[in-house]
Amino acid sequence: MNKTLKEIVTILLVSAGIGLIFNTINQEGVSLIADASRFKVDSTKIKAGDLSNFKNDPYDTTGKSMPLGNPQIDPKLGFVKPGNIGIVQAKQFYDINALFIDGRTREEYFAGHIKGAINYPYEEFKMTTPEQKVAITKKFNKNGIIVVYCGGGTCEVSIDLAYELGKLGFKSVNIFLGGWVDWVEAGYPTEKPNQK
Amino acid sequence: MEKVLGNKYLLWVIRIVVGIVFIYASFYKIISPFDFAKSIRNYDMMPIELVNLPAIILPYLEFICGILLITGKMRKGTGFWMIIMLVGFIIGLTQAYMRGLDIDCGCFNPLENASSKSEILIRIVEDFLMLAGVLIYMIFGGKKEIKKEPETSPAV
Numbered sequence: 001m002n003k004t005l006k007e008i009v010t011i012l013l014v015s016a017g018i019g020l021i022f023n024t025i026n027q028e029g030v031s032l033i034a035d036a037s038r039f040k041v042d043s044t045k046i047k048a049g050d051l052s053n054f055k056n057d058p059y060d061t062t063g064k065s066m067p068l069g070n071p072q073i074d075p076k077l078g079f080v081k082p083g084n085i086g087i088v089q090a091k092q093f094y095d096i097n098a099l100f101i102d103g104r105t106r107e108e109y110f111a112g113h114i115k116g117a118i119n120y121p122y123e124e125f126k127m128t129t130p131e132q133k134v135a136i137t138k139k140f141n142k143n144g145i146i147v148v149y150c151g152g153g154t155c156e157v158s159i160d161l162a163y164e165l166g167k168l169g170f171k172s173v174n175i176f177l178g179g180w181v182d183w184v185e186a187g188y189p190t191e192k193p194n195q196k
Numbered sequence: 197m198e199k200v201l202g203n204k205y206l207l208w209v210i211r212i213v214v215g216i217v218f219i220y221a222s223f224y225k226i227i228s229p230f231d232f233a234k235s236i237r238n239y240d241m242m243p244i245e246l247v248n249l250p251a252i253i254l255p256y257l258e259f260i261c262g263i264l265l266i267t268g269k270m271r272k273g274t275g276f277w278m279i280i281m282l283v284g285f286i287i288g289l290t291q292a293y294m295r296g297l298d299i300d301c302g303c304f305n306p307l308e309n310a311s312s313k314s315e316i317l318i319r320i321v322e323d324f325l326m327l328a329g330v331l332i333y334m335i336f337g338g339k340k341e342i343k344k345e346p347e348t349s350p351a352v
Contacts, residue, residue, distance in 0.1 A: 007273025
């Protein structure tokens with residue numbers, strides 16, 4: 001093996017070795033193969049018929065309302081894993097009064113958002129303490145359908161925010177992957193705060 | 197030309213500046229591979245399943261190459277990896293710019309907000325400058341200065 005090739009291989013092996021060791025030690029380390037299911041619409045879509053008899057009240061905190069379907073706690077996560085939905089199901093949930101949460105920044109939210117959506121900028125939400133997170137979300141129905149969205153495309157704050165809500169015990173959290181871009185393209189209801 | 201580019205002070209400056217940039221750029225990525233994986237994913241250049249591997253290895257490759265560049269060790273191997281990385285960064289940034297992707301660059305801090313198009317352009321120019329520097333180091337860095345032979349008294 002000539003000297004240059006030896007150097008190239010040595011540098012790569014040392015980098016990979018240190019990287020893999022530190023990644024194992026690091027609490028924020030990542031798995032070798034990323035979980036792609038986080039970014040794909042779930043194949044098990046709920047049919048529109050299933051929703052026709054479902055009463056959804058996002059602010060019913062009496063605990064009397066039942067969740068949609070039979071949400072199961074994911075043994076690995078320790079909470080109900082948020083589902084990934086596309087524009088069709090997002091609109092179905094919108095039509096049964098699901099709680100829409102916009103995870104984008106305040107500026108983006110005020111520039112226009114899905115009609116009726118509330119704004120929890122993920123960057124602000126993640127900085128709050130666990131107690132504050134509970135206090136912020138206690139007015140919402142844990143069994144109610146929640147749809148979290150952001151800008152669509154490559155934005156991921158909706159995914160992160162949805163997992164935070166899942167951890168807080170919300171059982172029907174859905175990530176609308178297409179987000180604001182798909183919603184606007186479809187021509188569905190939007191609003192700017194000063195249009196209320 | 198060769199005299200200018202092969203100037204030992206120029207080569208010294210290139211090594212220090214580019215080396216420090218690489219070491220600095222590796223810090224946040226080493227601390228938070230999760231966020232760096234996110235940045236790589238946003239470039240939309242490879243299957244999602246594969247983004248974690250470069251997120252684990254690349255920061256250390258940057259760090260080690262930065263150290264080797266400053267110390268002047270393993271010149272060719274260091275140069276090879278730096279060229280690969282810089283060309284990769286330039287391709288990634290350029291395609292993101294052309295496609296109008298609303299991404300954070302992830303160049304220095306994976307947690308930074310979405311970069312504007314002008315910021316991405318600045319990063320591309322920076323990468324081209326560093327690439328030029330590394331190429332100069334690769335071509336001229338190995339040439340030893342001709343030292344005067346010490347005068348020796350003839351053997352008796």
